[in-house]
Amino acid sequence: QVHLVESGGGLVQAGGTLRLSCTASGLGFSTYPMGWFRQAQGKEREFVAAINDSGDRTRYEDSVQGRFAISRDSAENVAYLKMNTLKPEDTAVYYCALVLSLTNAAVGVESEYDYWGRGTQVTVSS
Numbered sequence: 001q002v003h004l005v006e007s008g009g010g011l012v013q014a015g016g017t018l019r020l021s022c023t024a025s026g027l028g029f030s031t032y033p034m035g036w037f038r039q040a041q042g043k044e045r046e047f048v049a050a051i052n053d054s055g056d057r058t059r060y061e062d063s064v065q066g067r068f069a070i071s072r073d074s075a076e077n078v079a080y081l082k083m084n085t086l087k088p089e090d091t092a093v094y095y096c097a098l099v100l101s102l103t104n105a106a107v108g109v110e111s112e113y114d115y116w117g118r119g120t121q122v123t124v125s126s
Contacts, residue, residue: 002026002115006096009120016124017084022096022117024077033099033107034072034079038092038122045095049081050106059106064090086124093119 008020022034035050049070050059058070069082079096097113099105107113 002098004096004098004115004117006094006117006120009094009122011123011125012086014086014088014124014126016086017082018086018122020081020083020094020096020120020122022079022081024096024098024115027077027098031072031075031077033102033105034077035097035099035107035113036070036079036081037095037097037110038090039095039119040089040092043092045110047108047110048094050108051079052104052106054104057104057106059108061108083122086122088124088126090122091124092122094122095119 004024006022031053033052036048037045039045051070055072067085072079096117098115099107100114
């Protein structure tokens with residue numbers, strides 16, 4: 001059974017930094033594309049960043065480009081999201097997700113993802 005678990009969320013002041021982690025288990029020895037999404041209160045879930053299975057392709061939502069950096073462990077399904085210069089509008093529950101059916105792609109489409117974590121809260125105070 002596949003499980004994704006996020007960690008690293010919390011409360012931070014505007015301009016601060018957080019690093020989220022996501023560990024996927026139950027997948028054997030293969031690596032798969034992974035991504036981060038977020039959902040602010042009262043809003044729909046939106047794409048944040050994605051990385052391909054080998055870690056050499058990334059994709060970002062425009063509002064986080066240059067502030068956030070996605071990375072991964074090259075041998076395991078572990079992904080990270082380094083969030084710099086955080087803004088109050090970054091406040092949301094952040095979800096990690098994984099794609100089984102595609103390879104060598106940084107996937108920005110929510111419907112392509114097969115497995116999801118439960119999320120971790122990120123709160124940025126002004």
